[in-house]
Amino acid sequence: MQPDFTKLLMDWNIAGNTRQMPWKGERDPYRIWLSEIMLQQTRVEQGLAYYQRFIDNFPTITDLAMAADETVFKLWEGLGYYSRCRNLLVTARFIAFDLGGVFPDTYEDILKLKGIGTYTAAAIASFAFGHPFAVLDGNVFRVISRYFGISTPIDTTDGKKLYNQLANTLLDFTQPGKYNQSIMDFGAVICKPRQPLCDSCVLRHECEALKHGWVNELPVKSKKIQRKTRYFYYFVLSFKDHFYINKRSGSDIWKDLHEWLLLESADEIAPDEAILTEVLNTILSSFSGRIVSISEPELQHLTHQTIKGRFIRVHLKKALQPDKGLQLVAKKDLKKLAFPKFINAYLEAHPL
DNA sequence: AACACGGGGCG
DNA sequence: CGCCCAGTGTT
Numbered sequence: 001m002q003p004d005f006t007k008l009l010m011d012w013n014i015a016g017n018t019r020q021m022p023w024k025g026e027r028d029p030y031r032i033w034l035s036e037i038m039l040q041q042t043r044v045e046q047g048l049a050y051y052q053r054f055i056d057n058f059p060t061i062t063d064l065a066m067a068a069d070e071t072v073f074k075l076w077e078g079l080g081y082y083s084r085c086r087n088l089l090v091t092a093r094f095i096a097f098d099l100g101g102v103f104p105d106t107y108e109d110i111l112k113l114k115g116i117g118t119y120t121a122a123a124i125a126s127f128a129f130g131h132p133f134a135v136l137d138g139n140v141f142r143v144i145s146r147y148f149g150i151s152t153p154i155d156t157t158d159g160k161k162l163y164n165q166l167a168n169t170l171l172d173f174t175q176p177g178k179y180n181q182s183i184m185d186f187g188a189v190i191c192k193p194r195q196p197l198c199d200s201c202v203l204r205h206e207c208e209a210l211k212h213g214w215v216n217e218l219p220v221k222s223k224k225i226q227r228k229t230r231y232f233y234y235f236v237l238s239f240k241d242h243f244y245i246n247k248r249s250g251s252d253i254w255k256d257l258h259e260w261l262l263l264e265s266a267d268e269i270a271p272d273e274a275i276l277t278e279v280l281n282t283i284l285s286s287f288s289g290r291i292v293s294i295s296e297p298e299l300q301h302l303t304h305q306t307i308k309g310r311f312i313r314v315h316l317k318k319a320l321q322p323d324k325g326l327q328l329v330a331k332k333d334l335k336k337l338a339f340p341k342f343i344n345a346y347l348e349a350h351p352l
Numbered sequence: 353a354a355c356a357c358g359g360g361g362c363g
Numbered sequence: 364c365g366c367c368c369a370g371t372g373t374t
Binding site for chain 1: 355360362363
């Protein structure tokens with residue numbers, strides 16, 4: 001017996017859901033996978049152009065698997081959460097070269113892939129293969145929380161378990177893919193985070209949150225994010241028509257993207273030529289060249305931190321010792337490298 | 353179990 | 364300025 005919720009939702013999908021997306025109704029697991037990875041924590045409108053670009057450049061998973069890392073990161077540039085791009089490559093190559101290009105077709109095997117968690121595994125399993133697994137994303141949490149009037153936080157182990165159980169009882173087992181698509185569309189279009197369209201909602205007569213006036217309080221999250229400020233001083237070192245470039249690594253932001261020589265400071269540094277020259281002498285243990293410009297302070301807001309910093313352009317008279325982990329890149333080759341938005345925004349305003 | 357990971361859009 | 368977005372991996 002299908003819950004009322006499910007029937008009403010599926011009826012809405014046929015009668016009232018006009019949301020269109022290029023991957024809707026898609027059955028190619030590669031395309032579904034690609035779209036799902038791109039949309040993790042990312043609004044559909046933001047991911048759309050990236051999806052098209054990837055499909056144009058890499059029509060099959062083998063095309064993606066054979067591409068150079070840098071090419072793929074450049075196409076991902078600006079979308080954020082760059083570990084998704086790294087994992088995308090790992091998984092593409094695993095499927096193309098180790099699995100003979102055949103996408104895994106069970107929930108359990110899909111879940112094992114790098115970059116795929118419970119949400120994405122359920123999405124691919126249901127969309128591509130018709131398997132009955134309910135997706136649980138931000139939309140679904142919100143719809144279920146409001147419909148049942150549940151105030152259990154969605155970002156706890158207990159909460160996730162509870163919502164997952166509910167989500168799977170509401171699932172339309174005869175058409176899991178359509179159902180999953182419908183509930184996410186519904187959350188995005190009707191049961192929105194702010195100013196939801198309760199007046200025209202097909203679930204309004206049964207919605208506990210609406211009945212009790214809790215719509216704007218649900219769902220509940222237990223954790224609040226803390227934001228810290230970091231000070232980044234980028235030295236744009238050039239030698240003739242080449243630039244010194246670092247590729248970020250470790251567990252910090254912008255891993256795998258490129259940057260100039262960075263000094264991170266605990267405090268702001270005065271934009272003073274003598275001080276910055278001294279700083280540079282310390283970092284490089286002496287250099288030969290001159291500072292040609294110091295930018296205004298630039299800002300970049302991320303989810304967990306605010307980056308504040310300046311860009312200092314330096315013309316070198318002599319090449320650096322090849323020990324700083326910096327590589328010398330010709331100006332014309334810079335466009336092949338992926339940079340964080342903090343740097344690209346600066347470059348756009350102040351071309352090299 | 354907490355936390356960090358980007359960038360953009362909205363009220 | 365805070366919250367949210369077709370979440371996941373790491374500690």
